[in-house]
Amino acid sequence: MRIILKTFALLTLTLSIGCGSSEDNGGSGGENPNKAVLLFPLNNSECTTGSEVSTTQSSVTFEWNAAQNATLYYVYVKNLNTQTQLQFNAESNTSMEINLLKGTPFSWYVVAKAANGTLAESEKWKFYNAGDAVENYIPFPVDLVAPIMSSSVQGPAVDLEWSGNDIDNDIVNYKVYFGTNPNPTTLIGTVTEERLNQVNTTSNTNYYWKVVTTDEAGNYSTSTIFQFKTF
Known part of the structure; x- marks a missing residue:
């Protein structure tokens, strides 16, 4: 009977120490924050x-x-x-x-x-x-969707995609400038959709592109210059 009681007490002590140790370790680093x-x-x-x-x-x-x-x-x-x-x-x-x-x-x-x-x-x-007495707002510069900035993509034809937005909701078109110049000046398309498909490229080449957004009032915004490399 004494052997059984000693074994039970030892088991209880072991479980108690194990649980206490787990709680201490879990709280030692603090909690991660949620997103604001x-x-x-x-x-x-x-x-x-x-x-x-x-x-x-x-x-x-x-x-x-x-x-x-x-x-x-x-x-x-x-x-x-x-x-x-x-x-x-x-x-x-x-x-x-x-x-x-x-x-x-x-x-x-x-x-x-x-x-x-x-x-x-x-x-x-x-x-x-807001500025003073503004009746029509310049479109937001577009956000890059694809190809991802500084990514490597497979040619020879590449699809360019972006996301545009305008407070007045009166975007007329997007002009796409593309080339191997870090400041691209070659206009390769004027479109109303937020993409330009099947842009011809050559392998192992760095390409740069930007998008100019124009609204009905003639206001325009220019995106940052995006870059990718073909393989």
């Missing part, structure tokens, strides 16, 4: 609530929902005309005022950081910071 949910400025919108700062700038309040386990937030804002991106430290706040140029398209997202150092990136949204 963006609230304002709204995606693909004209931002009209900025406060006047000067004739060229207004102050825009960025807002997002708190992310579980996040202790710090970084806000990234990119000027889509110049492709200049700035980083702002919002600390533990879920809103932040940032001075921006008027009449300019921007994109933005939030990175949540947990106490254990891990990061979680939110969706990326676009908006226009």
Whole structure:
């Protein structure tokens, strides 16, 4: 009987130690953060609530929902005309005022950081910071879909694809410039769809391309230059 009791006590002690050790290890590194949910400025919108700062700038309040386990937030804002991106430290706040140029398209997202150092990136949204007395807005520069930037693709015919957007929803066409020049100037197609199929290439060559978007008012925007290599 004593042997049975000793065995039972030893087994109970072993299980107790094992469970306690597991809990300690699980919590030692902290919890990873969830992604922040963006609230304002709204995606693909004209931002009209900025406060006047000067004739060229207004102050825009960025807002997002708190992310579980996040202790710090970084806000990234990119000027889509110049492709200049700035980083702002919002600390533990879920809103932040940032001075921006008027009449300019921007994109933005939030990175949540947990106490254990891990990061979680939110969706990326676009908006226009409204200018004075604007009746028609310039289309957003298109986003690359395919080929992926700096990727290697099989020729000889390659399909180019992108995603366009405009607040006024009056895009007329897309002009595609393509070639081996890092600043492509050869127009190879003017299309109304967000793709250009069967573009001829040669193997083992670097290609560059960009898209110019035009709306009904004659406004236009130029994308960044995309690059890929054929094999």
